[in-house]
Amino acid sequence: MSFxxxxxxxxxxxxxxxxxxxxxxxxxxxxxxxxxHPDLPDVFLIPVIGxxxxxxxxxxxxxxxxQCGNAVLRGAHVYVPGIVSASKFMKAGDVISVYSxxxxxxxxxxxxxxxxxxxxxxxxxxxxxxEIFSGLPELKGIGIRMTEPxxxxxxxxxxxxxxxxxxxxxxxxxxxxxxxxxxxxILDLCAAPGGxxxxxxxxxxxxxxxxxxxxxxxxxxxxxxxxxxxGLNSIRAFCxxxxxxxxxxxxxxxxxxxPFLPESFDRILLDAPCSGLGQRPxxxxxxxxxxxxxxxxxxxxxxxxxxxxxxxxGVLVYSTCTITLAENEEQVAWxxxxxxxxxxxxxxPHIGGEGMLGAGLSPEQLKQLQRFDxxxxxxxxxxxxxxxxxxxxxxxxxANKDCIGFFIAKFLKCKxxxxxxxx
Numbered sequence: 001m002s003f004x005x006x007x008x009x010x011x012x013x014x015x016x017x018x019x020x021x022x023x024x025x026x027x028x029x030x031x032x033x034x035x036x037h038p039d040l041p042d043v044f045l046i047p048v049i050g051x052x053x054x055x056x057x058x059x060x061x062x063x064x065x066x067q068c069g070n071a072v073l074r075g076a077h078v079y080v081p082g083i084v085s086a087s088k089f090m091k092a093g094d095v096i097s098v099y100s101x102x103x104x105x106x107x108x109x110x111x112x113x114x115x116x117x118x119x120x121x122x123x124x125x126x127x128x129x130x131e132i133f134s135g136l137p138e139l140k141g142i143g144i145r146m147t148e149p150x151x152x153x154x155x156x157x158x159x160x161x162x163x164x165x166x167x168x169x170x171x172x173x174x175x176x177x178x179x180x181x182x183x184x185x186i187l188d189l190c191a192a193p194g195g196x197x198x199x200x201x202x203x204x205x206x207x208x209x210x211x212x213x214x215x216x217x218x219x220x221x222x223x224x225x226x227x228x229x230x231g232l233n234s235i236r237a238f239c240x241x242x243x244x245x246x247x248x249x250x251x252x253x254x255x256x257x258x259p260f261l262p263e264s265f266d267r268i269l270l271d272a273p274c275s276g277l278g279q280r281p282x283x284x285x286x287x288x289x290x291x292x293x294x295x296x297x298x299x300x301x302x303x304x305x306x307x308x309x310x311x312x313x314g315v316l317v318y319s320t321c322t323i324t325l326a327e328n329e330e331q332v333a334w335x336x337x338x339x340x341x342x343x344x345x346x347x348x349p350h351i352g353g354e355g356m357l358g359a360g361l362s363p364e365q366l367k368q369l370q371r372f373d374x375x376x377x378x379x380x381x382x383x384x385x386x387x388x389x390x391x392x393x394x395x396x397x398x399a400n401k402d403c404i405g406f407f408i409a410k411f412l413k414c415k416x417x418x419x420x421x422x423x
Contacts, residue, residue: 010289013292016292035399046153050151055122058095062083062086062096062144063083063106066102066104070282073281080132080139082143083143083144084110091125092126096124097119098122099118101113102116103115103116103284118283120150123144124147125144126143126145127143161229163230169399169400173406174319174408176349178269187260187306188212189269191237192216192223194225194235200269201235208234215239216239246262263311267310270303270306271320272298274322276322277405280404296326299331307341307413313412316342317409319407319409342411346410347370351400355369368410369408371408372405374401374403377403
């Protein structure tokens with residue numbers, strides 16, 4: 001039985017997903033092991049301890065929003081903007097039990113809450129209730145410093161920031177599947193915040209050109225910050241809408257900036273905007289079915305641009321962090337039908353499972369896809385003793401399974417598309 005209650009989804013979204021899947025740290029003196037992934041030499045795995053069930057709950061409570069709660073489960077402290085409710089007499093220095101309001105029912109400033117909530121652990125309040133709800137705009141810092149979180153993971157704040165970048169395992173796998181080579185010109189079509197962009201540049205030994213696009217300016221700034229922090233000089237980031245990145249005829253010289261001429265890139269990564277239903281942790285989702293299903297047209301627009309910008313003989317990798325058939329296998333089936341120039345390719349490394357039935361793809365094609373499904377991992381309580389006694393290969397096996405939901409497809413462009421306009 002899971003430690004946490006079932007994720008809260010709108011009924012229409014839950015029914016939609018059902019139909020899809022039924023279709024024809026150093027802690028207490030223990031040094032947490034750092035494991036090198038056997039198939040990814042530049043990836044290190046850090047085991048997490050938890051969920052811990054022996055934490056004593058306190059009478060004084062703080063309720064946070066679901067988004068803040070997700071961050072706390074990842075190892076963050078509680079920041080003031082995330083606090084929704086606090087006990088009546090809470091003062092600075094009190095030991096507090098922190099809960100997440102998974103259905104968004106708690107009213108801002110409430111003194112108690114009896115609705116659906118998930119225990120996240122204990123912490124020490126940095127401020128009083130009165131200070132937290134004073135309305136002062138400058139109060140954006142830590143409100144609760146977590147001392148006994150349900151999940152324990154080592155903090156990597158300011159730990160070798162010029163060498164390490166925290167990512168989910170599938171996000172690192174997808175860059176290896178792209179397999180960028182030194183001297184190539186690579187496009188990361190939807191790049192922010194730059195984890196995959198910087199990984200691409202690192203795998204190329206910073207030799208070549210990596211173009212990163214995102215249409216939100218502050219996200220582009222984040223890409224540049226990460227590139228600078230990691231000392232990567234081959235990355236050029238632009239604030240630009242990826243759906244408009246292709247232009248057949250350009251009357252003026254853009255000096256390497258978007259939009260780009262046809263067949264300009266050796267490899268393209270399309271880590272597409274998606275419904276994000278594979279993201280973890282995630283205790284609640286309020287999107288409607290219409291919102292969940294709204295991404296397919298945008299993904300196809302971006303995919304069409306990517307095909308036009310890819311050189312013959314080039315590689316296109318399409319990925320999402322969601323679990324729906326419509327955004328994953330159905331997109332592959334559509335792409336193969338719409339673009340005869342594309343051939344589906346096997347992936348290396350192939351750590352996830354095969355593609356899912358339901359989109360009309362053949363068994364051979366499904367084997368060439370890579371789907372990470374966290375439900376395939378057995379739920380287990382990882383304690384200090386079990387971590388101490390665990391074999392390295394068992395921890396690697398669990399890390400390969402117990403990760404975010406993710407999908408990867410790899411295509412080879414076998415002939416030119418110049419002069420072809422796709423609908």
